[in-house]
Amino acid sequence: QITLKESGPTLVKPTQTLTLTCTFSGFSLNTYGVGVGWIRQPPGKALEWLALIYWNEDKRYSPSLKSSLTITKDTSKNQVVLTMTNMDPVDTATYYCAHRRVDSSAYYFDYWGQGTLVTVSS
């Protein structure tokens, strides 16, 4: 059974760096075709994809946030970490991590964490 859970601070101040950890079980990030992504959702708004890391260390970022995002994985701990620098109140959102799978060349997010709400405020 695949599970993912996000953890990190619930409140950060403007200009601070946010570090979120996705701890997962039920799969390995050493397995071909597997990835973990981060998606966020401001209150009352739509979903926004942020970043992805794959089993082979391939990393992808949203161009609008690329300069502030870093995604890494620790396969021994079954964790993926997302850091976002220079946080702003507009970054207030629920942050989700999700398991990404490939199936006959189709990619999709089939398991999601419960999400963690991060508020950016002084």
Place this chain on the structure above:
Amino acid sequence: AIQMTQSPSSLSASVGDRVTISCRASQGIRNDLGWYQQKPGKAPNLLIYAASTLQSGVPSRFSGSGSGTDFTLTISSLQPEDFATYYCLQDHNYPLTFGGGTKVEIK
């Protein structure tokens, strides 16, 4: 970046109604599209991938169609548990982009 335009942004329907939601891509994305359902306070849930493949465990009243730029999610007979917000996501290239969402409400 590929823009995904969903319509309508919201709709009201009754239990038993047939509901269709559209998603249009700003350029061709083959069939690299998924549909997700999200209920208030919950994470999104995958319904359809590769435009028309039903995810395991998803009721057969959900179906997807389309290719290229125009896609449709259909709920053949709306059930009480289907009142939620639905998002499309293009997986064709990076950055991955979601549609703006369609909120399905009770009439």
